[in-house]
Amino acid sequence: MSFTYNRTIHFQDTDAAGVIYFANVLSMCHEAYEESLGIAGINLKTFFSNSSTAIPIVHTSADFFAPMFCGDKLSINLIPQQLSETKFEIVYEIVADSSSQQILAKAMTRHVCINPITRTRTPFPDAIVQWLGRV
Amino acid sequence: MSFTYNRTIHFQDTDAAGVIYFANVLSMCHEAYEESLGIAGINLKTFFSNSSTAIPIVHTSADFFAPMFCGDKLSINLIPQQLSETKFEIVYEIVADSSSQQILAKAMTRHVCINPITRTRTPFPDAIVQWLGRV
Amino acid sequence: MSFTYNRTIHFQDTDAAGVIYFANVLSMCHEAYEESLGIAGINLKTFFSNSSTAIPIVHTSADFFAPMFCGDKLSINLIPQQLSETKFEIVYEIVADSSSQQILAKAMTRHVCINPITRTRTPFPDAIVQWLGRV
Amino acid sequence: MSFTYNRTIHFQDTDAAGVIYFANVLSMCHEAYEESLGIAGINLKTFFSNSSTAIPIVHTSADFFAPMFCGDKLSINLIPQQLSETKFEIVYEIVADSSSQQILAKAMTRHVCINPITRTRTPFPDAIVQWLGRV
Numbered sequence: 002m003s004f005t006y007n008r009t010i011h012f013q014d015t016d017a018a019g020v021i022y023f024a025n026v027l028s029m030c031h032e033a034y035e036e037s038l039g040i041a042g043i044n045l046k047t048f049f050s051n052s053s054t055a056i057p058i059v060h061t062s063a064d065f066f067a068p069m070f071c072g073d074k075l076s077i078n079l080i081p082q083q084l085s086e087t088k089f090e091i092v093y094e095i096v097a098d099s100s101s102q103q104i105l106a107k108a109m110t111r112h113v114c115i116n117p118i119t120r121t122r123t124p125f126p127d128a129i130v131q132w133l134g135r136v
Numbered sequence: 137m138s139f140t141y142n143r144t145i146h147f148q149d150t151d152a153a154g155v156i157y158f159a160n161v162l163s164m165c166h167e168a169y170e171e172s173l174g175i176a177g178i179n180l181k182t183f184f185s186n187s188s189t190a191i192p193i194v195h196t197s198a199d200f201f202a203p204m205f206c207g208d209k210l211s212i213n214l215i216p217q218q219l220s221e222t223k224f225e226i227v228y229e230i231v232a233d234s235s236s237q238q239i240l241a242k243a244m245t246r247h248v249c250i251n252p253i254t255r256t257r258t259p260f261p262d263a264i265v266q267w268l269g270r271v
Numbered sequence: 272m273s274f275t276y277n278r279t280i281h282f283q284d285t286d287a288a289g290v291i292y293f294a295n296v297l298s299m300c301h302e303a304y305e306e307s308l309g310i311a312g313i314n315l316k317t318f319f320s321n322s323s324t325a326i327p328i329v330h331t332s333a334d335f336f337a338p339m340f341c342g343d344k345l346s347i348n349l350i351p352q353q354l355s356e357t358k359f360e361i362v363y364e365i366v367a368d369s370s371s372q373q374i375l376a377k378a379m380t381r382h383v384c385i386n387p388i389t390r391t392r393t394p395f396p397d398a399i400v401q402w403l404g405r406v
Numbered sequence: 407m408s409f410t411y412n413r414t415i416h417f418q419d420t421d422a423a424g425v426i427y428f429a430n431v432l433s434m435c436h437e438a439y440e441e442s443l444g445i446a447g448i449n450l451k452t453f454f455s456n457s458s459t460a461i462p463i464v465h466t467s468a469d470f471f472a473p474m475f476c477g478d479k480l481s482i483n484l485i486p487q488q489l490s491e492t493k494f495e496i497v498y499e500i501v502a503d504s505s506s507q508q509i510l511a512k513a514m515t516r517h518v519c520i521n522p523i524t525r526t527r528t529p530f531p532d533a534i535v536q537w538l539g540r541v
Contacts, residue, residue: 012170012184013163013294015287017341018456019185022283023463023515024432028148031429035147035207045207049147050154051423058428062467071287072170072180110428148427152420152476153321158328158380159301159418162294186288193293197332206422245293255338282440282454283433289455298418305417305477315477319417320424342440342450 004040004136006033006077007098010069020068027063030093030108033077041132054126055117063108074098075105083133087114087122139175139271141168141212142233145204155203162198165228165243168212176267189261190252198243209233210240218268222249222257274310274406276303276347277368280339290338297333300363300378303347311402324396325387333378344368345375353403357384357392409445409541411438411482412503415474425473432468435498435513438482446537459531460522468513479503480510488538492519492527 008029016022039045069075078094088111095106114125125133143164151157174180204210213229223246230241249260260268278299286292309315339345348364358381365376384395395403413434421427444450474480483499493516500511519530530538 009171009174011163011167012180012286012288013166013292015184016282017285017287017289017451017454018282018460018462019287020462022433023466024283024429024436027429027432028146028427031148032146036144039144039207045147046205046422049150049206049422055423057423057425057473058470060467060469061428062465064465065463068462070181071184072174147421147423148429150422151417152316152319152422152424153325153327153417154422155327157298157418158331159294159297162297163292166294181287184287190288192288192290192338193335195332195334196293197330199330200328203327279441279444281433281437282450283436285454298416301418302416306414309414309477315417316475319420319476340451341454342444 003078003080004033004037006036006079008032008075008077010071010073010075012071015071020070023063023065026065026069026095026106027061027108027110029075029095030077030079030091030110033079033093034091034110037079037136038132041128041135043128043132051117054114054123056112056114056125056129058110059113060111061109063106065106067103067105069105076101079136081133081136086124088112089125089133138213138215139168139172141171141214143167143210143212145206145208145210147206150206155205158198158200161200161204161230161241162196162243162245164210164230165212165214165226165245168214168228169226169245172214172271173267176263176270178263178267186252189249189258191247191249191260191264193245194248195246196244198241200241202238202240204240211236214271216268216271221259223247224260224268273348273350274303274307276306276349278302278345278347280341280343280345282341285341290340293333293335296335296339296365296376297331297378297380299345299365300347300349300380303349303363304361304380307349307406308402311398311405313398313402321387324384324393326382326384326395326399328380329383330381331379333376335376337373337375339375346371349406351403351406356394358382359395359403408483408485409438409442411441411484413437413480413482415476415478415480417476420476425475428468428470431470431474431500431511432466432513432515434480434500435482435484435496435515438484438498439496439515442484442541443537446533446540448533448537456522459519459528461517461519461530461534463515464518465516466514468511470511472508472510474510481506484541486538486541491529493517494530494538
């Protein structure tokens with residue numbers, strides 16, 4: 002299954018080369034993740050303030066296939082996959098709304114669930130397990 | 137007249153104090169400006185690459201009345217006003233969707249139209265004059 | 272008195288118009304503030320996590336006089352002024368190292384000291400009073 | 407050979423989880439790359455505006471081993487390696503100045519040299535070949 006997030010490239014996303022700054026592609030992907038969590042009923046303010054569990058990103062990668070310009074309308078397809086009781090991965094595919102055949106960029110983030118105090122692994126909270134099963 | 141832009145606070149917008157980083161409020165306002173231009177049919181890629189005319193921001197200000205948290209759903213009301221043949225101002229009012237009575241922040245940007253080579257004042261292009269008349 | 276912070280314009284600071292994105296000028300000014308606090312011996316991690324007191328920005332403004340490009344080497348002069356027991360202002364002047372006569376931009380931030388739980392005004396901690404007296 | 411860039415974590419780099427936002431680690435690495443180019447005498451304004459050749463990032467990845475907090479003083483070791491006439495890679499290792507034994511994060515960026523109009527591969531300009539040989 003998957004989730005699609007619509008996003009327009011903002012002026013701030015771009016750099017002096019006239020296209021989106023490479024690291025901002027990953028930020029857009031994280032927005033898609035947040036939107037998906039929010040729609041699943043997860044309170045983002047609480048979730049990201051690391052009260053009882055934290056789910057930091059431990060690895061990320063991205064491939065850039067074509068330039069993206071200010072005003073471009075994009076769809077980001079998000080495909081999460083649980084890897085273990087304490088680890089999941091999300092793959093993101095970015096396509097232009099005007100030509101959804103061509104993938105403009107592809108990215109991934111790998112997340113682990115930890116106790117934010119001891120920083121040792123801990124199982125995902127129920128809400129995340131449900132989100133992983135549903136998206 | 138005015139235009140309303142809907143925006144959710146992203147994780148990246150926040151800082152270690154747990155609320156939106158002050159300068160990112162201005163970036164959100166600029167997004168509202170871009171969205172409004174885009175809806176008016178202005179090509180953002182061309183517009184912001186300063187081919188024949190540039191419309192840089194020469195002054196900005198913002199007042200912050202209440203904290204904004206990750207996941208908060210906001211409306212940004214944008215009210216542009218032409219000041220002269222070469223100058224306009226935009227006022228932005230940010231309210232929470234959950235309680236639109238309370239203004240969370242207020243901002244403004246002042247823009248002047250210049251020739252990007254000589255950096256001297258030049259009248260707004262027709263598309264901007266039309267946008268100013270319509271929004 | 273004042274404090275000077277040296278900063279090079281990064282590629283990420285710029286936008287598709289080829290110059291620094293307006294809101295990033297304010298972020299650079301905040302960096303100068305952080306550097307000044309750090310040199311005064313204030314622990315930034317604790318300070319900005321709002322444990323007992325928070326000092327949010329309630330107002331900001333900026334004037335932009337000349338474009339700044341990727342690689343430009345700048346000096347930001349920071350001049351703080353205490354306004355009351357619970358309020359201070361900082362004025363920032365940005366000049367190019369190559370021609371320090373010309374001010375490229377000028378900005379200000381106004382800060383108030385609050386209890387982060389009740390969000391009511393509270394006097395500045397001693398370390399801030401000392402910083403205000405020294406810078 | 408390698409190059410070391412010193413960087414303090416800014417408040418803006420952090421997010422509501424209290425640590426550096428993951429994509430900002432890559433931005434810090436890009437700053438190290440820019441600094442290294444600048445020291446080699448390359449004009450960053452011209453270089454990044456893609457006049458005759460562009461050297462976009464086509465792939466990036468990062469591993470995050472430990473949290474980084476506002477005010478943390480870091481060293482980023484940059485190790486470039488030429489892969490072909492039109493491709494190089496940079497590996498970045500981030501360590502804390504207080505404990506340089508422990509690697510906090512590791513990242514890489516892969517760059518290809520293209521003609522920005524035709525977007526076909528073209529050999530690196532001499533200045534980049536020299537930079538690759540020297541760093």
